[in-house]
Amino acid sequence: MTADADDQPAPRKKTGRRPGSADTRRTVLEAARAEFAARGYQKASMRAIARAAGVDAALLHHYFGSKDRLFLAALEFPVDPQLVVERILTGDPDAVGERVAGFVLALWEEPTVRDxxxxxxxxxxxxxxxxxxxxxxxxxxxxxRVADGLGVPQPELRVELVMSQILGLAMARYVIRVEPLASAPAEELLPLLARAVQTHLTAG
Structure with a gap:
């Protein structure tokens, strides 16, 4: 004789870490934003973010791979610094200015990335x-990372000068909209920016 369905024990609810899902991913990103804001990028850890989100640390690596990828996703950062590092360090050092300038202008001229x-x-x-x-x-x-691969004096300062050049261009061209810079075609700006970047990164 079999027991009635009503007599069967109710299924036990699973406890413990959350399984992977779209909701879990959102929870992880929220926890990452909070952890990065509270501790800064360098001190924040994948383990602490996983603990705050209620998931296994392995799940973070499954979704994002590494802390820098998680940071990019959490802040919706549209540029992968690794691509910039590769543009600077891969190829002829005498053409680094042109490579970086072309990459930067292409990014900033893309409306969604620029916004x-x-x-x-x-x-x-x-x-x-x-x-x-x-x-x-x-x-x-x-x-x-760039400074470690440049092989020139004062590498960190040189990279930061390039960053200041790019940020200054962005503010003047796209925010303040100083003329004629704001209306100049990107192909007209390319050789000028390339020379400045080349000087910063390789001049003796």
Missing amino acids: RLLALLRTAAASEEVAALMRGFMVTELVS
Whole structure:
């Protein structure tokens, strides 16, 4: 004789870490934003973010691979610094200025990318917390990596000068809209920016 269905024990609810899902991914990103904001990029850890999100650390690596990828996703950062590092360090050193300038102008001339970059710039300018977060990320993932591969005196300073050149161009061209810079075609700006970048990175 079999027991009635009503007599069967109710299924036990699973406990423990969350399984992977779209909701879990959103929870992880929210936890990452909070952890990065509280501790800064350099001190934040994947383990602490996983703990705050209620997931296994292995799940973060499954979704994002590494801390820098998680940071890019959490802040919706539209540029992968690794691509910039590769553009600078791969190829003929005498053509680095042209490579970097072409890459930068192509990014900024893309409206969706430009809008996101400008939003981040404005936020960083208005918030020291965001500025510090961005600074830690860029120093770790861009400045230090490029500087290690340049083989020139004062490499960190040179990379930061290039960054200042690019940020200054962005502010003047796309935010303040200084003329004739704001209306100049990108192909007209390319050789001028390329020479400045080349000088910063390779001049003796």
